[in-house]
Amino acid sequence: MRAAVVGGGLAGISAALGLADRGLEVTLLERSPQLGGLCRSVPDPVAGRVDTGQHAYLGCCTELEALLRRLRVRPALEQDRLDLTVVDVRSAVARRLAAWPLPPPTHLLPVLARWPGLPAGSIRRVARVASSLRVAADGLDSVPARGWLRSLGQPEDLIAQLWEPFLVSACNVSLDRCSAALAGFVIRQGLLASAPAGALRVPGTDLTRWLDPPADAALAAAGVEVRRESRVTALSRAGGPGLQVEDANGRQETFELLVLAVPAPSALRLLKGLGGDRPELVAAAALPSSPIVNVHLFTDRPFLPGPVVVVPRSPLQWVFDRSALDQDPRHDSWHSAISLSAADREVGVPERELATTMWELCRTTFPAAARAKLRHVRVTREAHATFAALPGSAGARPGPRSVVPGVALAGSWTDTGWPATMEGAVLSGRRAAATLTE
Numbered sequence: 087m088r089a090a091v092v093g094g095g096l097a098g099i100s101a102a103l104g105l106a107d108r109g110l111e112v113t114l115l116e117r118s119p120q121l122g123g124l125c126r127s128v129p130d131p132v133a134g135r136v137d138t139g140q141h142a143y144l145g146c147c148t149e150l151e152a153l154l155r156r157l158r159v160r161p162a163l164e165q166d167r168l169d170l171t172v173v174d175v176r177s178a179v180a181r182r183l184a185a186w187p188l189p190p191p192t193h194l195l196p197v198l199a200r201w202p203g204l205p206a207g208s209i210r211r212v213a214r215v216a217s218s219l220r221v222a223a224d225g226l227d228s229v230p231a232r233g234w235l236r237s238l239g240q241p242e243d244l245i246a247q248l249w250e251p252f253l254v255s256a257c258n259v260s261l262d263r264c265s266a267a268l269a270g271f272v273i274r275q276g277l278l279a280s281a282p283a284g285a286l287r288v289p290g291t292d293l294t295r296w297l298d299p300p301a302d303a304a305l306a307a308a309g310v311e312v313r314r315e316s317r318v319t320a321l322s323r324a325g326g327p328g329l330q331v332e333d334a335n336g337r338q339e340t341f342e343l344l345v346l347a348v349p350a351p352s353a354l355r356l357l358k359g360l361g362g363d364r365p366e367l368v369a370a371a372a373l374p375s376s377p378i379v380n381v382h383l384f385t386d387r388p389f390l391p392g393p394v395v396v397v398p399r400s401p402l403q404w405v406f407d408r409s410a411l412d413q414d415p416r417h418d419s420w421h422s423a424i425s426l427s428a429a430d431r432e433v434g435v436p437e438r439e440l441a442t443t444m445w446e447l448c449r450t451t452f453p454a455a456a457r458a459k460l461r462h463v464r465v466t467r468e469a470h471a472t473f474a475a476l477p478g479s480a481g482a483r484p485g486p487r488s489v490v491p492g493v494a495l496a497g498s499w500t501d502t503g504w505p506a507t508m509e510g511a512v513l514s515g516r517r518a519a520a521t522l523t524e
């Protein structure tokens with residue numbers, strides 16, 4: 087049997103390996119010159135390469151970790167439990183907070199006890215969220231996360247100081263617009279499951295270098311043919327059980343099985359060639375997208391109080407000390423990356439203005455930045471970074487089985503339970519391969 091996988095992001099890589107493991111002859115067709123999809127870096131005239139968006143993941147991302155082990159890729163930061171630096175925006179005091187290596191929920195006690203700016207009684211209130219998530223969370227997808235948290239007695243201070251930094255970065259949409267089901271899922275998986283589940287992982291090189299060569303090697307070892315710069319433009323019936331795949335280079339080929347691991351609107355467009363509208367995809371393709379913006383600062387010295395820094399109630403959100411994490415650091419300047427999730431406003435701000443605002447904020451938030459000299463700034467924007475996980479979005483995400491026999495769907499937008507993440511993408515690819523070969 088011959089199978090094609092369209093799309094060489096994490097979902098496509100995972101699907102191609104899954105199909106090859108089941109003995110199929112697999113061809114992976116990727117539009118761009120590189121593998122990795124949204125996990126990518128771009129050239130920068132001064133810095134070499136910069137990621138279009140800082141990526142991090144947690145110990146609970148077991149599907150992603152299994153794939154990375156196969157690719158022989160390791161992150162630079164690989165904690166055994168949650169350990170991060172939180173800055174109190176009012177006093178500019180930084181605190182390093184680490185979970186205890188104890189069973190849940192005790193593991194979180196030192197983090198909650200010392201998290202800056204939490205109102206009295208916060209531990210008890212967080213416990214209330216935890217116990218509500220222990221029972222089935224029916225109906226949560228129809229309500230926004232902020233309203234759900236309020237209904238569980240979480241005051242605004244607690245929401246802004248603690249829940250917003252975690253949930254907005256994971257779901258990439260403001261809590262007023264975020265499905266409570268997805269927020270609850272993230273809390274359950276990342277914060278409450280166990281101490282190792284919340285451990286942070288951060289890549290140690292630019293994303294394309296981190297993923298592309300290792301994925302290429304693993305796919306080759308599994309016998310997958312990888313075709314880069316091969317944009318699939320049309321699908322049709324080959325007259326028989328076969329599916330004809332045509333790419334922009336005019337190449338046509340017939341396959342028995344197909345995984346579409348492309349964004350939902352592209353999957354919908356391609357599937358139309360196989361006959362009519364596909365209702366299961368129309369809702370997914372109509373989900374609005376949500377942007378992520380990164381501001382890469384290159385200074386003459388380090389200024390962050392830790393490798394991963396969160397600043398609640400500040401536009402800075404999360405800041406990563408890239409040079410401290412880099413396995414192959416540049417020696418002429420220090421790289422810090424500000425990662426702005428749900429960046430609906432920032433995505434339209436001119437680069438110079440955004441850079442000035444963010445650098446000024448750094449200088450007031452991190453005392454060491456006052457002595458640092460800014461040498462270079464690069465702003466990267468992904469306007470369609472993720473789907474917007476709005477209330478109701480769970481119902482708009484199809485599973486791996488498409489209504490066309492022999493065609494499966496994969497991608498972090500499909501119904502994995504996860505927000506649009508690397509973990510969801512890898513899981514979706516594995517499920518698509520399993521569905522096709524059942």
Ligand SMILES: Cc1cc2nc3c(=O)[nH]c(=O)nc-3n(C[C@H](O)[C@H](O)[C@H](O)COP(=O)(O)OP(=O)(O)OC[C@H]3O[C@@H](n4cnc5c(N)ncnc54)[C@H](O)[C@@H]3O)c2cc1C
Nearest residue numbers: 093095096097117123124139141142318471497498507508
């Ligand atoms: C800035 C940013 C920051 C992020 N941060 C994190 C993070 O910290 N942690 C985390 O877990 N997740 C993060 N994510 C989300 C994560 O990157 C994605 O959810 C995941 O990479 C999606 O993988 P995918 O394979 O589903 O889709 P994609 O990566 O979109 O892959 C789809 C692939 O299909 C190709 N393609 C499209 N059309 C065609 C065609 N017609 N023919 C051939 N090929 C085609 C595309 O070129 C692409 O390579 C972030 C995303 C962004 C953009």
